[in-house]
Amino acid sequence: MSEHQNNHMDLVIVGSVGIDTIETPTARREDILGGSASYACAAASYFTNVGMVGVVGTDFPQSYMDLYRRFGIDLEGLQVAEGETFKWSGVYEKNMDNRRTLSTELNVFADFSPELPPSYRDVDFLFLANISPDLQLHVLDQVKKPKFVLLDTMDLWINVAKDTLTEVIGKVTMLTMNESEARHFTGEHGLIRAARALLDLGPKYVCIKKGEHGSIMFTGDDIFLMPAYPLEDVHDPTGAGDTFAGGFLGALARGGRVGKNDIRKAMTYGSVVASFGVEDFSLDRLAELTLPEIDARAAAFRKIGRVL
């Protein structure tokens, strides 16, 4: 993490902040810090200054606020509302192959309306993490002229708000969906066809995430295969997609350019930070991470991931 003194935000991330209880085949952790905005902001903080837009309840532990600050995350856009913080609990089944939600308590997240502080509105890079498409539209209405907007979503919104989601997709630079979401949304099983159908809705880039198998990035005339960094031990895959997105956008914002190769390079950083993130629960590994560690793993990744 780095300390940024600049008040101008290079990257703004809108998403959830949650208190998670997670069980894996080998461990269980209660009331740990989670949420898409937490993972994405922490990952981005290694590369650029980043502002978080979200909501917590009055029960939100001070120690987690302190952790955000240690990452250097700007918290002007983080609302504190009367009530309890969003809570989620889930269990990873044998071999981490499947995740089951045990409970979801929206709490203050139910009435969340993301409001961007004035200093966030001229931001260049924006991540609309997984929240309702209505709220994502509301955020887009508040930003002036972003250079690059990344959108994430989930099956729920495809089921209950497909029209609004389609409208949001038409307004962003890049969309990420996992394989099953892309198939569900488009009705196409083949990923190339599914990606093409999504590109037809407007975004310049579509990134299909395949979990432990990496991802594939599609643009009008090109494809880019992004393997996943191979890991011996995955302790908690929660937030991996958001960590990837945050690291990706942070690295992109650091360089400021959004050409195809800039995007490919930034994806390497997103993958690398995500590979560290899943080595421990919550933000525990990210809180210990250093930029030299990131650069060393990125260099190793380029070496083992190069098609000769």
Place this chain on the structure above:
Amino acid sequence: MSEHQNNHMDLVIVGSVGIDTIETPTARREDILGGSASYACAAASYFTNVGMVGVVGTDFPQSYMDLYRRFGIDLEGLQVAEGETFKWSGVYEKNMDNRRTLSTELNVFADFSPELPPSYRDVDFLFLANISPDLQLHVLDQVKKPKFVLLDTMDLWINVAKDTLTEVIGKVTMLTMNESEARHFTGEHGLIRAARALLDLGPKYVCIKKGEHGSIMFTGDDIFLMPAYPLEDVHDPTGAGDTFAGGFLGALARGGRVGKNDIRKAMTYGSVVASFGVEDFSLDRLAELTLPEIDARAAAFRKIGRVL
């Protein structure tokens, strides 16, 4: 395919020759040419001279023999035995994600004993495709001093002949297994641990195949991620692993060197030939394929598969 006049074999492939009946969600083909040796030899024939060791029955169609010859495959090691050729039928379920065997008739394959003609015994490159470990040992006893031996197997042999299979693994240069076989054999779910357990048995290289997600190559001190070439339409995935192996070994034998980068480059060719192979049933697409098409797709693959 190329015409090789040289009588010395650079590559020998031992495996099955079969007559397949295959059903996919969109098509059905009866009595088409199949078997691991067919796919692997056809793929290898683009790069080097290759001899096939296998067995067919007296019912084996002359047109399939002619096709082998058009590929330039040397057939001195192909036995013709009294009786019917090995027959297999299977059906690919929705989205090609799962394959179910409908029937297997071993026929002349039941009594197959692979015998290498004298001109095959000083071969440098050898592929032991999926046959019983006993027969694989019998082949190894007949070769003098091969430079590179690639071994494939299947779940059946892990279940019924694990000790003999372990002995064979200890005698080869490189082992390929798919994810589930590697987990089944080693009892390790994580692929890095599984690969390490397999490397401990003796081979210098272990390649874990992940189907549409590509493969990962492991050696003592290195890993190499090999994505799969992204395809719009897969018409018949039968034989993809054998096509990969044949193309890989053919490309390796063409260069003659077996350094780490030679192996990585050869894997690109194996992947590319396999990506063509699955575009049609049986050897239909391979029979039309040209070396310039292979080279063009390999160049595209290097471009889209490079971690920046």
